[in-house]
Every structure is written in structure tokens, then in C-alpha cells.
Amino acid sequence: MIRFIALGLALLSLTACETTKGAGRDISKAGSAISGAVQTVQDSF
Secondary structure, three states: OHHHHHHHHHHHHHOOOOOHHHHHHHHHHHHHHHHHHHHHHHHHO
């Protein structure tokens, strides 16, 4: 679980954005990635 969060944060930091709108999209994508990872883990139980 922590690995997925770290991956999301790494992706967020690697994708530099110049505007607030771009930051919002990046944060949204990171949230989606984390949600997908959590769903995958929950499905494996």
C-alpha cells in the first residue's frame, strides 16, 4: 500500500506543471492511480 502511495507521489513530483489547472490535473491523476491500486489490493482479498 505504501509502495503505491510512494509511486503516486513520485509521479506527481516528476510531472512538473506550470499552472494551477495543470496541478489539479496532476493531483487528480495521482489520486486515480492510488484509487486503482487500492481497488486492486482489495480485489485480491
